[in-house]
Amino acid sequence: MNADARRFLGWFFCFATVPWEMRPLPFTLLNGETAKKQLPASVPGGFAVFDYDNDGKLDLFFPNGAGSHALLRNKGELQFEDVTERAGLHESEFAFGATAGDFDKDGFVDLVVSGLKRVLLYRNRGDGTFDRLDAIDNHGRWSVASSWVDIENDGDLDLFVVNYVDWRPEKERECLVNGKPDFCHPRFYGPTPNALFRNDGGGKFIDISDSSGISKHRGKGMSAATADFNGDGLTDIFVTNDRSFAFYFRNLGAGRFEEAAFDVGIAAPEDGKPVSGMGVDAQDFDNDGRPDIVYTALRDETFPLYRNTGKGFAEVTSPSRMSVLTRSMSGWGMAFADVDNDGWKDIVAARSDALSPTGGRGSAAMEPPSWFRNSRKGSFTAGTGWDALPRAMYRGVVAADFDEDGCVDFVFTALNTAAQILRNPCESTGNWLKVDARVPGTRVRVGQQWRYVTTSTGYASSYLGPLHFGVGSAKEIEVEVFLPGDVVRKMVTPTNRTIKIEP
């Protein structure tokens, strides 16, 4: 239903408020938690949103912890069917995140899955099935997330792998919180280096972690956001670390990176206290054309928000009021999304504690999801309409217009419960535009807004689909698309439609 029709119907149903509606999906995220509270059970929950069969509808791939992965095909009208077996993806591998990207450029989107012991690469055959390639050797490290990124602008998607801690089951210790066994603090586990694999074509990936400079830095990585943060034409990589300094890998070109988080002012919040960095998103929230960064952290740490100044980053967590809004929250998944189509990106968070609901904090570990409305002047207010949403151990969230009504919906994962799709009632009268340009590294300007095509979003999750823009009252709008390789497309288009940009 387009915005005009909604306005028209609004006269008949004036003041009738349509609630946000949460519907279960046929997938349950299992973390295999036992009384021993082994750390991996705390960490699952990322997933990928992409169109695996090129039918124009966004499908869902969920890696699982203690159960099989699942591929859910979008049949339309928010109906999904489980096609995991048919697709050859019925595998049980304790896994945490998934990232979609067409690494072999055959027009079908492939998948990479981050696991406790290995990184799995699934090539999309194009006939609705996938085959697994043993192309990525992550040296047995625990990977939580990954990102497809063209590091050299050669048109091939390379793979950045976010590794977490050095965890060994035989060395797991018992930790108590409020007298009850619970997951241990990350300080009890050693850091590990991240990894970078160069795509040399033909399904061949070369480990360039050392030569690129990536492996020089050991952290406790949880998620990555990629964008050309400094405007030099090369994609940089920001990595959240759990209770240690964040990494900012500045792309120097020719496959080399330098870690420069301190130089650009984003290693730790301004007060100097490193936080439990979890999920992260990088988009332009203040419509100044530069990708900003927001990430989740745990209770009393706030969700840090950084504005890209062009010369680095300025932390705006306090002046934006995000500090006040999020101080009592723990978060995992995170996304910039224009919830109300007003032309300003809001922030959505999947929330829960890192501790277990059967541990020291009890059911207080479960929290409801939240959104924060961008009030346009650099600050945020608490979003409305989600008060009745249930508490759970939410982990991942991805924003996408699943029912194609022009408003972003949200899919959430939560531990040991069915994944949920939260349908946007689309009560806003704001117009919208979707720009379908699925080449990572592409920048899109719609009016004064910008979005960047990336393959990673939020917590260990991925979105590869049309970019959604709320455009307020605009009936037509100027669009500029900057594809990698300095190809620029410029047009003026009516709103409330999807435009496809061919590479």
Add this chain to the structure above:
Amino acid sequence: MIFALLLFFQSLSEQGARAMKENRFTDAERIYRQLVKEEPNEPRLRMNLGLALFSAAKYPEASIEFEKFLKAVPAPGPGHFMLGVSRLKLRKPCEAISALESARKWQASSQVVLELGDAYFGCKRYAQAAAAFEALGDTPKGLQGAGLSYARLGKQQEASDAFAKLEKLPPSAELHELLAEVRTLENRHGDAVKELEEAVRLAPKDERLRRLYARALWRAGQYEEARKVYASLVARWSNDPEFNYEYGDTLVRIEGVEAGLPLLEKAVKAAPELIAARGALGKALLQIGRTKESIPHLDAAAQQDATVLLPLSRAYKAIGRLQEAARIEAEYKQRVSESQN
């Protein structure tokens, strides 16, 4: 002549007692100082002077008078109790222990045992603290102190049992205040707020509780709410450096540096030893570009709090002292990494 002097002393002594009774502690202090000058070898006068000073929150001077009293009257008695409590007020719990142990020999009342338990706890002698608090039975303070002591000893079951009993006591402002202390020590600042909300609801006229409530809100990052409570307390607490630090920090966070800076400056001027306030002032000055002024405050705060090294490094970088900036940043990375891992 002697009779006249006796009458004079009697009159002054009565005036001192009346001043104490009427909470005119400054007057009482003046009167007892005069009496002590006239009768320097009369220990009871020193005790009274000490009590007047203690009541006026002049703990360092009160301690000195109690010590002098105890030199003359060394037997276990109330002087030991007052000296112990004064040292606790001065945040010298280890130095308070011997005085309070002597006081317990004089009178093992619940008040003496409670203060002794606090002294043991503050001095990290948790086993003795637990025993002292256990001796208070199932009272709010006894259960709270025992629970905290057991938690520090790693005796989680005993700690949980004590806290469970505490939570089951009949609701009172005192109970909720004590539960708030527990939540604060567990870094559960949001829960501490809830407890103090209840305490304030039960004792709405208690300004001390409202002061604690404001602090809990501030610690929990609920700055909008904290601001309202702080604003309502300005009349009473405006000369309290800690109050000004917390209120100033709150205003900096929600209204900007200009709003909170005067309070932070006032706090630091009155109490330069309040290191946390100096850290907050340094960060505020740095934010508004008064970089050079920020450095001494950040430098002082960094001695206690390694996280302040990061803004200090940024300050040096901003004024072009790049070598110092690099050195401090390296120190920050090292010290904070060590504390995180």
